[in-house]
Amino acid sequence: MATEANGAETGGLVFHPMDQFIVRPLFGDGPVGMFTLTNATLWLALTVLAVIAIMVLGTSRRAIIPSRSQSVGELAYGFVYKMVEDVTGKDGVKYFPYIMSLFMFVVLANFLGLIPMSFATTSHFAVTVVLALAVFLAVTILGFVNNGVSFLGMFWVTSAPLALRPVLAIIELISYFVRPVSHSIRLAGNIMAGHAVIKVFAGFAALAVVSPISILAITAMYGLEVLVAFIQAYVFTILTCVYLKDALSPHH
Template identity: 80%
Template sequence: MATETTGAEAAAHSEGGSLVFHPMDQFIVKPLFGHGDVGLFTITNVTLWLFLAVASVIALMVLGTSKRAIVPGRGQSIAELAYGFVYKMVEDVTGKEGLKYFPYIMTLFMFIVFANFLGLLPKSFTTTSHFAVTVVLALAVFLTVTILGFVKNGTAFLGLFWVSSAPLALRPILAIIELISYFVRPVSHSIRLAGNVMAGHAVIKVFAGFAAVAAISPLSVLAITAIYGLEVLVAFIQAYVFTILTCVYLKDALHPHH
């Protein structure tokens, strides 16, 4: 995984006095059992860590709150904090009308948070660094809010692309820009998450390679520690950004007017 700090893997060997790095090897999808090509039904390292992310969410939100004590334990406290945080976000951005979609948004947030944080464990695999994962999440949001927009508003949903406050001559041009911007949403939504996660993990791997050089090893270890701390923050921020953008898109579907 991304955070493994053994210099032997990040800097495979020294050729002609220069280190050879392979920071992207950590993102290779491999069969979990045996070797060979990855097929449609092959159980891979991605499959394993996706399952662990889902299992972690269930463990916290179901098992952690099963006792429902008046004085909550650690698990219940974390679950309640997460619930309140996302609930307030949905309410603030979409209004009371958007709260009926809270379970879906809460599920998205918790899955991305756990997938990001599990990816910070040594020897693990960061599933949210793969566009195959983030694109599916982004497309699910895009299709959901688009269908919801037409179901709730009919053809009035198209008012989202018509900037009525602009001068009449500019409205057709702005409508085209708004339309393009709308269909770019799933692209930016998915790239933002995967790109940030992938970049941070690759940088950690590069510095891990420098740790094999005795002269700069202490500086490399300090850099790894600092970047790892930053990645912990990024893991939460990217989940938050993905979720709040989902709320913004939901708001547009519920209230499609400029």
């Protein structure tokens, strides 16, 4: 939020766009410990409740003429199911519940973070890294369970000249272990950047001269962030499907 500067700073505006990402205790002003209830804890819990409300309560009374919540649940179900089937094939459909849960959590966390005075949980690497590592470990374990040692064959590029295969194997191995890094940074970075830009524009709204322009910029940026919230959830989910496909068919 922009505040009027005083004292050493004369008549300017001070912006603190990153303050919105600070994890604070819900009660009191003490340090944040392992079991401290924080603003991040609250909005993570609200995200889980939102998923339950849409996918469980919203579809509990299914009807031929669907309610709004049932329509949203069915659209999300069909969208993710087709994604899983198209990318991983029939073999990957059995893992649809996990991927569906992942998509709903990420997309609703992104949307809830756009509510004024809320907290964008997916802007924190502590959240996105855990999600990405869960995908990475699950896919790696699944790859060895389904394929055994032959799963390592995905790092050996048989179509390349023999002299280049060891070099390509090292590159493939590094790129494989970089997956959770890129998977998590992409989501957190985009959410954090968008919210920070909106906060900067909101700070300029305090200046009467540029206030109308600032409000227009905030409106346009907010609309873009709504789109980004969905796109980033889609990208996170489809990358999960791609990684799952590698585990199911490492030699494909």
